[in-house]
Amino acid sequence: xxxxxxxxxxxxxxxxxxxxxxxxxxxxxxxxSNLGQYFVKNGEESVALNIAGHLFNKIGNCVxxxxxxxxxxxxxxxxxKAVEISVLDNGEFLVK
Numbered sequence: 160x161x162x163x164x165x166x167x168x169x170x171x172x173x174x175x176x177x178x179x180x181x182x183x184x185x186x187x188x189x190x191x192s193n194l195g196q197y198f199v200k201n202g203e204e205s206v207a208l209n210i211a212g213h214l215f216n217k218i219g220n221c222v223x224x225x226x227x228x229x230x231x232x233x234x235x236x237x238x239x240k241a242v243e244i245s246v247l248d249n250g251e252f253l254v255k
Contacts, residue, residue: 185221185225186221188221189217194213194214194217195214198214226252230250230251230252232251232252234254241254241255242255243255
């Protein structure tokens with residue numbers, strides 16, 4: 160199946176999707192956005208790689224923002240490479 164070409168305007172192919180999925184609280188903003196609803200609507204269908212990359216970028220930003228706000232820890236430093244992020248038993252994050 161060939162993915163639909165969207166060019167960043169998700170509302171042109173989107174109608175609000177009804178779903179029973181419940182996102183983690185930190186991802187509610189993404190889930191309710193046009194981008195999140197686009198993925199919900201498409202289900203298991205293929206999407207363009209740039210749209211998937213856009214979603215992963217937003218997810219990463221949400222995770223970093225949550226860590227900085229809730230744990231008062233900075234785990235990302237520009238121009239560094241994170242190979243692995245783990246949550247320790249005491250709730251702290253370990254970045255390798």
